[in-house]
Amino acid sequence: MDIHDNIxxxxxxxxxxxxxxxxxxxxxxxxxxxxxLSPKPLxxxxxxxxxxxxxxxxxxxGDNPHLHAVDTETAGAGIVDDQVAxxxxxxAAARIEDLARWGTPFDRDAEGHYQLSKEAxxxxxxxxxxxxxxxxxxxxxxxxxxxxxxxxxRIVEGITAVDLARADGRVIGVWCRKLGDRYSEPVMIRxxxxxxxxxxxxxxxxxxxxxxxxxxxxxGMAARAGALIADPEFVQFHPTAMAVGIDPAPLATEALRxxxxxxxxxxxxxxxxxxxxxxxxxxxxxxxxANFREIKAGRKVFLDTRQALxxxxxxxxxxxxxxxxxxxxxxxxxxxxxxxxxxxxxGGVKVNELGRSSMAGLWVCGEASCTGLHGANRLASNSLLExxxxxxxxxxxxxxxxxxxxxxxxxxxxxxxxxxxEAVEERLRNLDAVRDLRAVMTDLVGVERDAxxxxxxxxxxxxxxxxxxxxxxxxxxxxxxxxxxAAAALKRTESRGGHFRTDYPEPDPAFAAHTDxxxxxxxxxxxxxxxxxxxxxATVLA
Ligand SMILES: Cc1cc2nc3c(=O)[nH]c(=O)nc-3n(C[C@H](O)[C@H](O)[C@H](O)COP(=O)(O)OP(=O)(O)OC[C@H]3O[C@@H](n4cnc5c(N)ncnc54)[C@H](O)[C@@H]3O)c2cc1C
Numbered sequence: 052m053d054i055h056d057n058i059x060x061x062x063x064x065x066x067x068x069x070x071x072x073x074x075x076x077x078x079x080x081x082x083x084x085x086x087x088l089s090p091k092p093l094x095x096x097x098x099x100x101x102x103x104x105x106x107x108x109x110x111x112x113g114d115n116p117h118l119h120a121v122d123t124e125t126a127g128a129g130i131v132d133d134q135v136a137x138x139x140x141x142x143a144a145a146r147i148e149d150l151a152r153w154g155t156p157f158d159r160d161a162e163g164h165y166q167l168s169k170e171a172x173x174x175x176x177x178x179x180x181x182x183x184x185x186x187x188x189x190x191x192x193x194x195x196x197x198x199x200x201x202x203x204x205r206i207v208e209g210i211t212a213v214d215l216a217r218a219d220g221r222v223i224g225v226w227c228r229k230l231g232d233r234y235s236e237p238v239m240i241r242x243x244x245x246x247x248x249x250x251x252x253x254x255x256x257x258x259x260x261x262x263x264x265x266x267x268x269x270x271g272m273a274a275r276a277g278a279l280i281a282d283p284e285f286v287q288f289h290p291t292a293m294a295v296g297i298d299p300a301p302l303a304t305e306a307l308r309x310x311x312x313x314x315x316x317x318x319x320x321x322x323x324x325x326x327x328x329x330x331x332x333x334x335x336x337x338x339x340x341a342n343f344r345e346i347k348a349g350r351k352v353f354l355d356t357r358q359a360l361x362x363x364x365x366x367x368x369x370x371x372x373x374x375x376x377x378x379x380x381x382x383x384x385x386x387x388x389x390x391x392x393x394x395x396x397x398g399g400v401k402v403n404e405l406g407r408s409s410m411a412g413l414w415v416c417g418e419a420s421c422t423g424l425h426g427a428n429r430l431a432s433n434s435l436l437e438x439x440x441x442x443x444x445x446x447x448x449x450x451x452x453x454x455x456x457x458x459x460x461x462x463x464x465x466x467x468x469x470x471x472x473e474a475v476e477e478r479l480r481n482l483d484a485v486r487d488l489r490a491v492m493t494d495l496v497g498v499e500r501d502a503x504x505x506x507x508x509x510x511x512x513x514x515x516x517x518x519x520x521x522x523x524x525x526x527x528x529x530x531x532x533x534x535x536x537a538a539a540a541l542k543r544t545e546s547r548g549g550h551f552r553t554d555y556p557e558p559d560p561a562f563a564a565h566t567d568x569x570x571x572x573x574x575x576x577x578x579x580x581x582x583x584x585x586x587x588x589a590t591v592l593a
Contacts, residue, residue, distance in 0.1 A: 058239045059462055061086040063203075064449055065242035067212045067225055068249035068269070070097035071187075072417025072438040074194045076246055078153065079446030082203045084459055086240065088227065090211040092467050093195045096264045098250055098418065099435070102187025103304035103370055104170055105157075105180035106150070106439070107432035108143035111167045114175045116140035123433060126172045126334055127426020128548035129563045130282075135404070135423045139433075139440050146439040147179055154193035157181055169309045170431035171332045178432045183367040184304050190435070205459035209467040212249065212268070213237055213524035215276040215413065222276065222412035228525070229464070231471040237524075238465075244412065244449040247273060247400065248442070251418035252286075252532050253299075256393035256497070257489040260292050260302045263476060267532025269419035273400040274531050274570040279409040281421035282398035282566050283532075283573075284539035287429050287549045288498050290314075290338035291354050292392030295378035298480075300392045303354050303371050305431055308332055310367075311359030314342065315386065317351040336428050336549050339391040343498040346390060353386035391498050395434060397425040397549060398539070401567065406445035414445045423565065427548025484519035484526060488512065488533060496537045501554040505541040506580040512537065513577055531570060538576035539566045 063084030066073045074093075077085045094100055109119040119140035124131040147165075151157055157179050158166040167176040181189035198204050209230035216224045216239050224241040249269035253261030274280050291308070292300035308314075308331040315321050326341045327333035333341075342352045356364050362383050365372045375382045399421040406414045406422075417438040424437050479485060495508035516522060516530045543566065545559035546552050 057236055061240050061242035064244040065224055065240055066246045066248055069093050070250055070417060071099035071435055072442050073248035074198050075439045076416055076442035076446050077204045078197055079443050080450060081201050083450055084203050086205040088210050088212060089208050090264055092208050094191050096262050098261050098265055100187050100191040102435055103184040103302060104168060104306045104432050105178040105186035106435045107177050108147045108179050109140060109177060110144050110165050111176055114177055122174050123430045126428050126430035128428050130565055131426035132423030139424055142440045143436055150190055153197045155190045168306045170305050172334045172430055184370045207462050207465055210465050215272055217276060222410050231475060246414045246416055246445055247419050248416045249419055251396035253393040255492050255529060255533055257493040259299050259393040260289055261299055266529050268528040270399055271528030271531035274535060279401045280535055280568050281401035283535040284543050285397035285427050285549045286393055287395040288339040288391040289394035290342045290391050291389040293374055294388040294390040301374035303387055303389055307356055312354055312356040315353050315355050316345050339498055340551060343391050352389050354389045355386045356382050395429055397429050405448040406441045416441050416445055484515055488515055492533055496540060499551050499553050500540050501552060505537050508537045509577040509580040534577055535573045538573035539568055541576060
């Protein structure tokens with residue numbers, strides 16, 4: 052290990068984030084050396100471990116990758132890259148085999164064929180699953196075991212990246228903070244290839260299904276370093292997060308509606324039948340907006356699984372059953388209160404078919420990236436698929452840079468400490484600046500948007516950035532991501548997929564294209580909206 056003051060050498064590729072994208076990429080790189088950074092112990096802090104339904108793949112009888120691609124394009128509302136959809140769908144079966152080979156116990160029938168779930172907007176049952184609703188946890192458990200056995204993978208827990216490090220116009224690693232170390236200078240970890248796999252931004256919203264650490268840090272960091280961002284305005288709101296006063300909101304998976312569960316309001320009306328011919332299985336954005344409007348009109352919304360599943364929910368959806376039990380709800384006899392919640396980010400750091408960003412030395416993978424697969428609206432269960440497909444491609448692309456080497460020594464003095472970790476999380480949860488930012492996003496950049504609200508959001512984000520008592524790089528990554536989402540949403544004067552403008556409620560063919568945006572452009576839109584403007588870099592105090 053090479054230490055000069057606060058500089059460490061990864062001695063190989065560096066992967067920032069330990070969700071499915073990061074771990075899959077690390078395993079694909081083996082036996083080439085790789086260092087994986089994780090703010091928490093492996094398995095914690097990642098959306099991947101919370102995924103319930105599974106991975107979309109055309110592996111069932113009568114299905115084929117082209118049909119999968121067509122469903123992906125239809126869900127994406129006119130701006131999915133057709134080639135990307137075709138290629139990702141075609142690679143799905145091979146990546147599922149990788150996951151199975153590395154120990155994921157997918158549900159299978161007596162003949163060994165995958166048992167498949169059906170989710171909204173899929174024309175077939177196409178979602179490979181584990182024990183009903185435990186796909187994410189099971190996949191991550193299998194991969195973590197494999198990663199821990201792989202000597203070429205160095206895992207560093209208790210560390211958070213706050214900035215990309217650059218030299219001579221390329222990314223040369225990241226600046227990081229060790230757990231609990233708020234005062235000394237960040238540590239730099241140098242690498243020839245940096246893979247940003249630090250997740251999406253759901254946690255920027257007050258009502259979200261994402262883990263607390265998934266708050267737009269990846270996109271913010273990359274945008275601040277100058278990377279091109281694509282489609283930041285497209286956020287998917289899941290219609291059925293459980294409204295039980297828990298932050299983050301536990302998810303009641305869409306597969307429940309696939310099994311026949313229905314949505315009713317507190318007047319007992321099944322309102323989705325009047326909204327869309329597919330009723331509860333309409334595309335996610337439509338169901339989310341219908342739920343949002345019921346709630347906005349002062350009514351409550353419930354997911355009723357009683358008739359469709361009865362007591363089967365306890366065995367077939369153990370995760371949902373556990374969440375219900377924790378909230379004091381018996382889903383066999385009671386309905387589950389639900390609400391829309393920020394769930395998935397279709398946009399992110401723009402990458403090409405190899406996962407390369409616009410910056411040399413930086414690859415981006417998983418929810419942090421925008422590959423063009425999801426367009427304006429992600430087809431259910433396509434995100435885990437995208438994560439593994441691009442993780443494999445990135446590993447292949449960068450493996451030429453790395454010599455085979457096993458047995459990387461640990462980084463001394465960096466690690467996870469349970470008590471310290473909880474204290475940091477608690478402190479972050481209670482920071483006024485974070486709470487206020489999340490409220491702005493849910494209230495003004497949420498399920499329904501308009502010009503006045505988005506302009507107000509941009510002003511408030513600028514104000515928060517300028518007045519937060521101590522603006523850390525970490526907070527700046529959040530406000531920058533929030534700015535990109537709100538600015539692009541203001542610029543897109545139409546409605547499409549997950550982006551709905553009450554002042555422009557129809558799609559406009561003139562906008563049937565991806566948004567490409569730099570931080571500079573987003574800041575210009577913010578300034579035009581009247582935001583207080585110290586240049587972002589000047590607001591960094593720590
Ligand atoms: C409740 C829930 C259910 C879902 N169900 C499904 C499903 O059934 N099928 C499907 O396809 N998709 C599903 N999704 C979406 C899917 O889980 C995610 O899109 C996918 O897991 C993203 O993987 P990732 O590896 O990119 O990010 P994550 O799994 O979120 O991992 C991000 C990693 O980066 C780390 N990190 C964050 N910030 C930093 C930083 N600054 N420095 C270093 N590390 C950092 C995190 O700690 C974490 O380790 C679901 C999402 C949620 C929240």
